[in-house]
Amino acid sequence: MNQxxxxxxxxxxxxxxxxxxLQWLEQQSAxxxxxxxxxxQELKLTExxxxxxxxxKAGYYSIVSGQKTYNGVAILVRKEALSLVTQDRETAFLDFQKNIPGFEDEQQRLIAATIHLKNIQPLRFICGYFPNGQAVGSDKFSYKLKWLExxxxxxHAQLLQHSRLLxxxxxxxxxxDEDVHDPAxxxxxxxxxxDERKYFFQMEEMGLIDSYRLFDQIPKSFSWWDYRMMGFRRNAGLRIDHILISPALKEKAALCAIDKTPRTWEQPSDHAPVIITINQ
Structure with a gap:
């Protein structure tokens, strides 16, 4: 079965x-x-x-919504995986959209496109860098809640239009609490x-599914570790990087996992990639 x-x-x-x-993408292909x-997410540069x-050159087309110094999101698609009718950069990302319509925001945090891969129905792919919030009760936290709302x-509108959504x-x-190294x-x-978790649960109530929890996982598995105080070495992390999928993709999901390998490299991101495998 192709995946x-x-x-x-x-x-x-x-x-x-x-x-x-580039190293990670090459290793996966190898x-x-x-x-x-x-x-x-968190590109930290302009387009x-x-x-x-x-x-x-590594085999991927890209679309970007960038911002100087902060934020910024992108979607990359492997050229060889594209359907025959979407073989160039202009057609690889259809119905391209930046940020949340109707929500005025100078910060570049959301990007979406419909992608046609070979032999499967189109996927609506939404990539977001959700606000951090800084501290409960702060102005940045208030902005985070407004953004989540x-x-x-x-x-809701996207799910009405696209049955196959990530x-x-x-x-x-x-x-x-199982997504936190020390809940207490x-x-x-x-x-x-x-307040934050409420919005995550609302997305689940909307029908979106936390694909990571569809599968048995090792306890204390996280996707982010603070650079400070040897957070990664102590596994003092949080699972804050997610892939939510629509119900139409649930039966197609074969695996979801966190790849901690790049976090072990020199001068790494403080986050690790999360990967879902989907059957045709």
């Missing part, structure tokens, strides 16, 4: 982490498990500075507060 592999990764600066991205679509050429309306990205929300230490804090 497709789709990933999300907060690279925490594409300029710094481009060698890691294992005969190429990544067919990947959503990237004109994005390494389109280097990534295309706007996202709910957008997702929402990937750095959500900056650890949905349950984190009670009421940013990233785990009830």
């Amino acid at each position: 497709y592999r789709i990933a999300t990764w907060n690279v925490n600066s594409i300029k710094v982490r481009l060698p890691h991205l 294992k005969n498990q190429p990544i067919d679509i990947i959503g990237l 004109d500075k994005f390494p389109f050429d280097e990534i295309e 706007a996202l709910q309306s957008y997702l 929402l990937v990205g750095d959500y900056n929300i650890a949905p349950k 230490k984190w009670i009421g804090q940013n990233l785990v507060s009830d």
